[in-house]
Amino acid sequence: MEKLYLNQINNVTENYKFITEEIANSALKSGKTSEDITFLAATKTVDVQVINHAISLGLNAIGENRVQELLSKYDEYNLTNCDLQFIGTLQRNKIKNIIDKVSQIQSIYTIDQVKEVSKLSEKLGIKMPILIEVNIGKEESKGGVMPEAILEFIDEARLYSGVKINGLMTIPPICDNKIELMQFFSLIHKYFIDIEGKKMDNVYMNCLSMGMSSDYNEAILCGANMVRIGSSLFGARQY
Numbered sequence: 498m499e500k501l502y503l504n505q506i507n508n509v510t511e512n513y514k515f516i517t518e519e520i521a522n523s524a525l526k527s528g529k530t531s532e533d534i535t536f537l538a539a540t541k542t543v544d545v546q547v548i549n550h551a552i553s554l555g556l557n558a559i560g561e562n563r564v565q566e567l568l569s570k571y572d573e574y575n576l577t578n579c580d581l582q583f584i585g586t587l588q589r590n591k592i593k594n595i596i597d598k599v600s601q602i603q604s605i606y607t608i609d610q611v612k613e614v615s616k617l618s619e620k621l622g623i624k625m626p627i628l629i630e631v632n633i634g635k636e637e638s639k640g641g642v643m644p645e646a647i648l649e650f651i652d653e654a655r656l657y658s659g660v661k662i663n664g665l666m667t668i669p670p671i672c673d674n675k676i677e678l679m680q681f682f683s684l685i686h687k688y689f690i691d692i693e694g695k696k697m698d699n700v701y702m703n704c705l706s707m708g709m710s711s712d713y714n715e716a717i718l719c720g721a722n723m724v725r726i727g728s729s730l731f732g733a734r735q736y
């Protein structure tokens with residue numbers, strides 16, 4: 498058991514180094530630097546000791562998917578130099594459990610969610626940054642605002658004063674090839690730029706969150722400034 502754990506820790510050290518180098522290279526290729534890209538680790542199923550090890554290496558953003566899991570680990574995360582965000586599907590009635598624990602909610606796509614986040618944030622005297630999740634491939638199996646409805650959605654969501662519209666997030670469809678994949682990434686980047694250009698009150702296109710273990714380099718090349726990486730950093734998930 499002890500040995501397995503040490504192995505995993507060593508692997509995470511190596512993987513972290515590899516991924517940060519890749520991110521820096523892709524950032525350069527897209528006219529940015531590594532500082533422009535947030536490497537957020539997707540920490541679902543990962544032991545908090547392993548997460549804290551990654552944080553000790555310099556990781557400064559983590560994201561959880563499930564409210565229950567976040568709460569069970571919350572007291573043990575070492576968050577002094579690290580941001581905790583929520584990246585999973587968020588049921589309206591569970592928002593109250595995490596609202597005072599996360600620095601951003603990445604997966605908002607109904608006005609009901611916006612209302613609830615806003616109401617709870619106002620009670621705490623904060624303004625919660627949220628990303629609008631976009632169903633860029635218009636897949637029936639996925640949540641997210643449809644691309645043609647993004648603008649209308651944001652125009653309504655921005656009126657809730659307990660939230661700050663901080664950007665967009667997406668998970669593209671599984672694609673046969675990188676060209677097709679990069680077309681989805683580029684399409685959402687285009688929306689991101691268009692919306693930014695409109696300079697709407699309470700809308701800040703600071704964050705374009707896309708790209709996971711298998712495609713973070715392509716995402717950065719297409720304009721992502723946040724990537725969410727799980728298995729490439731921590732190894733295959735054990736459910």
Ligand SMILES: *Cc1c(COP(=O)(O)O)cnc(C)c1O
Nearest residue numbers: 539562584709710725726727728
């Ligand atoms: C799990 C997860 C990731 C990371 O997936 P990997 O393929 O393991 O890198 C990214 N984003 C979300 C929303 C996730 O749930």
